[in-house]
Amino acid sequence: MSVSRAKLTENSEYFRAMLQGNKWAESKSDAISLKDDHITAMEILLRGLHDTLDNMDKSAVAIEDIWYLVLAHDKYQIDRKLYSKWVGSWGKIELAKERNKGNDNDYDLERKILSPAFAFDCPQLFQHATKTLVYNSPGPITEINPTSIRQMHLPSRVPQQLNAARGRLRTILHSGLFERLGTLVACGTCGCKELTVFEYLRELRRINVWPLEDSMKKTSIDDILVRLNGFSQSRMRKRVDSAAGEPKHCMSCNINWDATVRSVNDRVRNYFGGLCLDCMDKTKNLRLHGSHDDDYWHYWERYQSYDSKCRISHGEPTWYFSFMGRREKAGLVSDFDV
Numbered sequence: 001m002s003v004s005r006a007k008l009t010e011n012s013e014y015f016r017a018m019l020q021g022n023k024w025a026e027s028k029s030d031a032i033s034l035k036d037d038h039i040t041a042m043e044i045l046l047r048g049l050h051d052t053l054d055n056m057d058k059s060a061v062a063i064e065d066i067w068y069l070v071l072a073h074d075k076y077q078i079d080r081k082l083y084s085k086w087v088g089s090w091g092k093i094e095l096a097k098e099r100n101k102g103n104d105n106d107y108d109l110e111r112k113i114l115s116p117a118f119a120f121d122c123p124q125l126f127q128h129a130t131k132t133l134v135y136n137s138p139g140p141i142t143e144i145n146p147t148s149i150r151q152m153h154l155p156s157r158v159p160q161q162l163n164a165a166r167g168r169l170r171t172i173l174h175s176g177l178f179e180r181l182g183t184l185v186a187c188g189t190c191g192c193k194e195l196t197v198f199e200y201l202r203e204l205r206r207i208n209v210w211p212l213e214d215s216m217k218k219t220s221i222d223d224i225l226v227r228l229n230g231f232s233q234s235r236m237r238k239r240v241d242s243a244a245g246e247p248k249h250c251m252s253c254n255i256n257w258d259a260t261v262r263s264v265n266d267r268v269r270n271y272f273g274g275l276c277l278d279c280m281d282k283t284k285n286l287r288l289h290g291s292h293d294d295d296y297w298h299y300w301e302r303y304q305s306y307d308s309k310c311r312i313s314h315g316e317p318t319w320y321f322s323f324m325g326r327r328e329k330a331g332l333v334s335d336f337d338v
Helices: 005-011 013-019 039-049 063-076 080-100 108-119 123-136 157-187 193-206 221-228 257-269 277-282 292-300 316-321
Strands: none
Touching: 005 013, 005 039, 013 063, 039 063, 039 080, 063 080, 063 108, 080 108, 080 123, 108 123, 123 157, 123 221, 123 277, 157 193, 157 221, 157 257, 157 316, 221 257
16 A cells, blocks of 8 residues: 555654664665554555545445554554544444344444544544443443453543443433322322322333333333323223212312323433533643643533533433533642542
């Protein structure tokens, strides 16, 4: 493959040291032998430096190639953000292909794509993958490394926050489904409240949502929401007035349970928008000689909106769960073991 010496030295300290001066044999040669490198990853890397990436067939690139591309960038000290747009476009195509297969989806591709999307600073791709995993993972969310290089992985805080977001959705589900029921049990004085409580729980049991703790053990948030679409208050029996022979209504039990279930369904489905790379960056002390303490308080200050200066649109939950924090410095409270 023909490459430009000027392009290599302009974009890489590694190649600059190799090709300039007299310390390396390659500085006097027109050929460079790069051993132990991944072929496809190196083709992507070199094409990127020569502005020919658009000529490469994205469908021929596998997720493993993208992981090795991360490794190549680290080895040759090339700015990964130069490849953000291309990797983001590749990821969008691959995810669409996966969805079109029509088979049962285990979302392994999203788990594999997390690290490259993070490393190459692809905000839309990272947002999509993190949101998809939070809503569709039936158990704890983890990433998958398709290579044998164990030191390549996300910061541990990322999967921790994804699982925290999933836990928050479970809490909202539980609160939304049973808050009014709890009020009825605690404050209801009518003779039909027992039947109302029983019928509501029975209908949730029919659609396999109650007991929620048992239903959620091996079930994703999205599957629970789909099941809630099958809820029907018309299937719930009502207390009959023996004198009139008609259903008896009281103020305590006259609850629109269909609306209650729809409301919690909508709230959960629209709650979390995925993690935001820009919000994650704001929690890092990127300023020269910046203060960790100032950065901490600065992040929690409210701006015009929660996605102010972000490349993606999102609300408060994404902003909140994108707080990555940093390793605590010694001093004051952090001196104590918790």
